[in-house]
Amino acid sequence: MRAQFVLSEIGVGLRRNLTMTFAVIVSVALSLALFGGALLMSQQVNTMKDFWYDKVNVSIFLCNKNDATISRSCGKGAVTDQQKHQIEADLKKMDIVETVHHETAEQAYKLYKKQYGDTDIAATITPDQMQESFRVKLKDPEEYQVVASAFADRDGVQSVRDQRDILENLFSLMNGMRIAALCVMGLMLVIATMLIVNTVRVSAFSRRRETGIMRLVGASSFYIQMPFIMEAAFAGLLGSVVACGFLLLGRYFLIDNGLALAEKMQLVNFIGWDAVFTKLPLVLAIGLLMPAFAAFIALRKYLKV
């Protein structure tokens, strides 16, 4: 089979069917961009989980002078040194506790300053507003309840918080977004497939003269079908290239520039470029193979060989 002959046939076919080809490209691009986005999102969630679950565990916030007036659990005033020592000692006695870190109000203030910098909120905060706390790392993060029940009602303890809860909310939100993206992707993929089937049908019909002649002179079915499959694969490949562009631009504008989440949410460690790049071959492969397969199926129905 001669490449130039086949390529010229593909070009003719695509141009003849320009609007439909365009529709195929757009729908493949959108569905694959969503697919890649969902992949990246789940990777983002996993990276964040790895990162945070390691660092964040149970925080026991102690009452400061302000809390004594606001918070009910701090009715007996700010935490005393003796209470602090008692809590720390009790924590260290527990088997499930791995490490205990005492964070002073001053340290909390510094960390806060570092995270929020020169924003307006940060300017209004003073060191005495910050709470002293024990950061407790558990051997098994699931045993949070044991710590909570032991320390929540103690004098001088404002609250016990499992910081995973805050993250869980975020993660479940991100997970939800990922699932939504996958659902939309599935829908777009169905649309793309139907468009491809229809494109092939129209294409096969408009070229029934050529294919009829090809059949008569003894062209193999592979030879007759090839241009149609290549057409679909080519349109799909264009679509997946566009999808790759979306993913790269997405990371660029969401994380580095534009929305610049990396700057605004410094606590979050975002996925790197390598994560995006490793997804691109998969996106391209699907963009190439899925339309080719759809075209192949459509040809069985619409192109008599």
Next chain:
Amino acid sequence: MIRFDNVSKSYPKQNRPALRDVSLDIEKGEFVFLVGSSGSGKSTFLRLILREERASTGLVHVLGKDLARLSNWKVPHMRRQLGTVFQDFRLLPNKTVAENVAFAQEVIGKPRGEIRKAVPQVLDLVGLGGKEGRMPGELSGGEQQRVAIARAFVNRPMLLIADEPTGNLDPQTSVGIMKLLDRINRTGTTVVMATHDQNIVDQMRKRVIELEQGRLVRDQARGVYGYQH
């Protein structure tokens, strides 16, 4: 070359079979006219040879092969040894004369050097030398049919199937086409031609096979058209 053994063909949703119990032999190098009124089964007969259809019962052998047992993917190879010419020429309107002929070689993957040599040769043979660059739309009906014959013959088939090749042509042009087919036949190619053209059949005095309502009613060497309209 072609052998039908008790061949019948019925199409779904049609109570009358298109062919009924047809048996015949066509030898290598023969020139055979296939006559009969519309709906007599001529087209079905040709479609069975081309294996566009399969016989409902009976055996069809073409070029020594049992078509019922020929697997689908081998059909293209079988068709490469057949040339086909139709009433409506079936040329590609957006390709030149030479490209139309070359198309038959391109799709079976002939090397380009061979195509470049064979195309002018066969165009000379059909009397279209010098018209390689014309588009089919610029040619007369007779010339278009010559292009179609050139395309059918360029791969030097063993068997040429012609389905009313003169059906759209005036008598004078038809004579030219028949001379051409006769010449091709003399190179050793078997020709099977379905036709309604009484004058041609009567003049050529070749073997005539007549079908009527799907039945073989006459098989006559050096025959005439036979029935009046």
